[in-house]
Amino acid sequence: MLFRIYNTLMIRTLSSKAVDFAGREIRLNGWIKIRRDHGKLIFLDLRDRDGIVQIVVNPHISEEAYKVVQELRPEFAVEITGKVNKRPENAINKDLLSGTVEVEATAIKILSKAETLPFDMGEAKLNLELPTLLDNRSLTLRHKSIFEIFKVQEEVARAFRKAAEKLGCTEIFVPAISASATEGGAEVFKVKYYDYDAYLTQSPQLYKQIMIGVFERVYTISHAYRAEPSVTTRHLSESVQLDIEIGFIDTFEELLDAIELVGTSIVSDVSKNCAKILASFGIEKALIPTEIPRLTLKEAQEIIYKFSNGQRDCRAEQDLNATDEKLICEWAKKEKGSDFVTITHFPTKKRAFYSLPDPKNPELSLSYDLLFRGLEILSGSQRVNDYDQLLSIMKERKLNPKSFPMYLQAFKYGIPPEGGFSFGLERLTMKLLELQNIREASLFPRDTERVDERLSNLK
Amino acid sequence: MLFRIYNTLMIRTLSSKAVDFAGREIRLNGWIKIRRDHGKLIFLDLRDRDGIVQIVVNPHISEEAYKVVQELRPEFAVEITGKVNKRPENAINKDLLSGTVEVEATAIKILSKAETLPFDMGEAKLNLELPTLLDNRSLTLRHKSIFEIFKVQEEVARAFRKAAEKLGCTEIFVPAISASATEGGAEVFKVKYYDYDAYLTQSPQLYKQIMIGVFERVYTISHAYRAEPSVTTRHLSESVQLDIEIGFIDTFEELLDAIELVGTSIVSDVSKNCAKILASFGIEKALIPTEIPRLTLKEAQEIIYKFSNGQRDCRAEQDLNATDEKLICEWAKKEKGSDFVTITHFPTKKRAFYSLPDPKNPELSLSYDLLFRGLEILSGSQRVNDYDQLLSIMKERKLNPKSFPMYLQAFKYGIPPEGGFSFGLERLTMKLLELQNIREASLFPRDTERVDERLSNLK
Structure with a gap:
């Protein structure tokens, strides 16, 4: 043209x-x-x-x-x-x-023309407190040290799509308005939907699983909403979530292959295509070995105990905390030359209802987290794909099957063994650039105190 | 790996x-x-x-x-x-x-295993009424005549991103929760956001304009929410919107170049990469000439009058209705060998507040619609980029500047001449396959009567 x-x-x-x-x-x-x-x-x-x-x-x-x-x-x-x-x-x-x-x-x-700036934008770093940075977001985003964060974010999304297509996934577009709270729990935003109450989805989880029956393998970029009332440096009320779901798997390990492929491809593409930006943020080149170390939670806990010379003993715990994640990543880097480590087999009761209990030991689930430099960046599981098992787990967990009509319908008609994983775009962007606060990795972050403006200004 | x-x-x-x-x-x-x-x-x-x-x-x-x-x-x-x-x-x-x-x-x-199907899925077409099709969405999506719609949809998104990158746009991710109704008007969904009222955005318009100051050229795929209370075959309560915004334009015509590039690239990529699907839907190859005919609304109205031998006279109207869009496209096909036609200069008062009035005649705006085979598929305008003009237009339209703090902040600091356009993913998918109802082009359509389930079932 x-x-x-x-x-x-x-x-x-x-x-x-x-x-x-x-x-x-x-x-x-x-x-x-x-x-x-x-x-x-x-x-x-x-x-x-x-x-x-x-x-x-x-x-x-x-x-x-x-x-x-x-x-x-x-x-x-x-x-x-x-x-x-x-x-x-x-x-x-x-x-x-x-x-x-x-x-x-x-x-x-x-x-x-432009008005006189409220602060100096000419320096290499913007020395502003986060609230000031966000109060003046339309202006501060123009600073190189800020907008480059979003060039990295763009590359993360691009690399994700590339990896998903390599896996044979079809891109789907799923709704964010839902008739019930997606995965149960109270942390949902309620929407006045005509004469009814509806909710903003906490994830595209149920929809991507339905689509296994259609396309076998799918990916989607969507918004996840969490009405998390606490203020932390790691949570946003609205975030961008990137999801993959893969059907007809033969083994649990195929899912580990897939999550590692996606995680390492993103880090590797960003390293290559945003090298200058990473350098200006002082980020070292990532160590990506051919084989990512894989540990069960139990194995990881034993290693942490030994690696810390008994200083840290989490062997009785149900999960890894922030310190444990750091320690096991230090171990992986030192012993395996890897910035990544995959942890599997978290306790079933600590994971979402759709996580498949290990048939060999149903107390543990066929779940996994991919850790990168001390932080879990991607997470997922093999899913319960048998209709009767799904129903009985829902009952155990006091979830009402009537709240999931479209989801359960899919499982009535032959959903094969399948699994998937997801990650938060802002969280991964934050980690790649070692930012202090997830709000720095969102163009217009939403939290308990802010929707562009400080909410307190609205009252 | x-x-x-x-x-x-x-x-x-x-x-x-x-x-x-x-x-x-x-x-x-x-x-x-x-x-x-x-x-x-x-x-x-x-x-x-x-x-x-x-x-x-x-x-x-x-x-x-x-x-x-x-x-x-x-x-x-x-x-x-x-x-x-x-x-x-x-x-x-x-x-x-x-x-x-x-x-x-x-x-x-x-x-x-699968339960006995509620209807025959073995035929080439699924002869079901739309409500039945949607009640059984998890199953009916598996039918070739249905899932192929979403292979076309995937290609539309892919072609859009390709065209946007060709134009030099950066991909951005914008929020859907907003502190005020984006463009004014009553058709918004209210969200209970902690102790405050918030709204679901009607479009990413204001955010993409802010980002002109950062990246000059941006694109975004987001959700648009319209609490449209009426039931039509062309509206969804939640839809996927694809947007482009371009800064530092020298002439209005650059924007027409851009909208035509994007519109024709999508149709052309879908024709090429989904040829078999289009054929099975009985869709003819699109006519895409080197130069898309461009008409002002007034010119189009004159042509429609003559082309219909005086049968249709819309010369006094403020817009083209569905019949007019069909007629002018018939004319373009017959006289110019084009399935596309661009219409410009719609009355200022009929377009959103951010549309730039034509300096030569402020009654008309520097706006444009791209029509394809009888339907407007993409729409946009050059924008008001001067802060004082923007404020005075907001006042004229009784919009409260205090509802747009982040947006107005951007214009305080030098936003150059700019414009953009957008389209609905479901609407374009519907048109490309000549579907009867936009709900067929949404995996899980939301409307006044349905959020997966019929809402009446929830009461």
Whole structure:
């Protein structure tokens, strides 16, 4: 398809491409990041979606441009025409893609003005407290140290889709409004749905399982809602969840293969395609061995006990806590050269009702967590796929089968052995960049205190 | 990454690959679609994610398999081992990828049983009323004529992402919980959000515009919620919306280029990658000329008047109705050899507050709809990007600026000329396959009467 050209304007050049036009005139679009007055010469850092380019404004070259530049402040959106000049060797800026050139302005046009910024956006790091960062989200997202988080997030989603397609999954789109609380529990948001009460789904779990009967293998990116009343650095009220579900598995280990494939593919793609960003966040290259160590919870607990020289004894516990996750990952790194470790066989009663009890020992479930550098990042299980077993587990757990009509319908008609896993997009983004708070990994985080604005402002 | 092999089982073969194993033994997984008793021989149609393969069960080959097959009914999930035999020339089934072979069963294992089906799933079309189709959604989705709709839907999403990336857009993830009704109006769902009232967003509009200041060009796939109380064949309460927003545009026409690129790319990719499905739905190949005809609303109205020989006169109206959209598309097909037509310059007061009034005539807005075969499928506009103009329009429209704090914040800091567009995934899927009702194009449609179950069952 041919794009039509309507105007006689010079075509816009992106900052990263300026180097290709040395000696020629180009037109740039972007925002003023910094203006530096050096007596007669004025320098601008212009930001566009590809990076930064330096502009020099010289009244002897263009009196007009020099006049306009007096008015410019940070975040003004502008169009700048100028000649690309090579910089002398000693003035090359290696941090910029355009660092070997600068653009000598012949004309500057203001496209949209900006108010005076409430804080300095010109530094390499934004030294603001989180509430201030979020109160001014529309502005602070423009800072490199912030928006790069979301370039990594975009890559996580892209890598996930690539891995899911490699596994033969079909992409599905599932609803977030549900007639009942998806997995039981009280932490649900209630919606006034016409004359009825409905709820926001806590996960796409039940829908992706239904779809096993249709496509065998599916993936979905959806929203998960948790009315978690406590404030922590690891929970959001609304988050993006990425899910995979795989049918006709022959062995439990096939599911471990799949979760490890997806987890390591994402980390590996991000390492490769966001290498510069990871470096600027001080993140080391991940260790991904050919075989990820796999441990049952019990084995992991024994190792933690020995590895900590008896300092930490979690052998009687039902799960790993944050300290245990760190310790077992330290062990995996030291002993197996791996930043990943897979833990299996968590107690059945600690997992969701659809987790399959191990036929050899029903107290333990065929469940698994994938840990990365001290944090569980993906989690899942083989599922109960027999209709009668599902019904009897629901009864044991005091779940009303009538609340799951569409889900149970699927299992009446031959759902084969299957399983899956999921992860939170913000949680994984946070971990990949070692952010302190999950809110930093959400463009517009929702929690008990904030929906864009602080909720207390609304009362 | 190497997959580990744990079992000595023969690796599973997909139905479409059976032809590669003529003369050899393979293992298949799938669901019984049809069982046909031919006296001594029993034939099965086995469905897996890739298609159908015919199984023949002969007691002289395997008495065991012949015994198991007696028990099989439609939708039983099974594992079948058998030898791939070439079919005689006159028995080749050209409708199947596996049509040149059949598999002679040596062993059949039931993986999961199915209850007796409430209706026949063996026919090429499912002759069920829509309510029955939806009441039994977990089952009916397994019918080829139904699940293929969602293979097309998957391709629409894939094509959209491809086109958006071609335009240089960054993928963003935006929230669906909002502190106020996104675009004003009463048709919003209210959520009990901790101690506050919140709403489900009607579109990601405001967030994608904010992100112009960050990434210049963005795309997002999100959910849109409309508490539309009326029952129509074209509305869902929850739908999937695909959005693009593009900053630093030089001309209005750049936006028309972009919407046409995205619209035609999707139709073209679906035509190419889902050709068989389109054919089975009786859909003709789309006419996509190099230049899509572009008309202002006024021009379109004049053409409709003339083209209908004065039978239809909408020249005094503010919009095109369903009949007008059909007529102008008939004209475009006949006169311009195009299944697409772009209509621009709708009255400002008929479009959302963020649509930019045409500076040459503020009564009309710089808005556009892309029509395809008689239906508007994508819609958008250039936006008001000046903070003061935005405030004054909000006041005129009696919108309270305090309801849009994060949105207005973005415009305080230099948002350049920009615009965008969006479309509903279900609506476009419906149109591409000429379905009668939008509910057919949603896996689990939500409307005034249904959230999986009929709501009346819940009272």
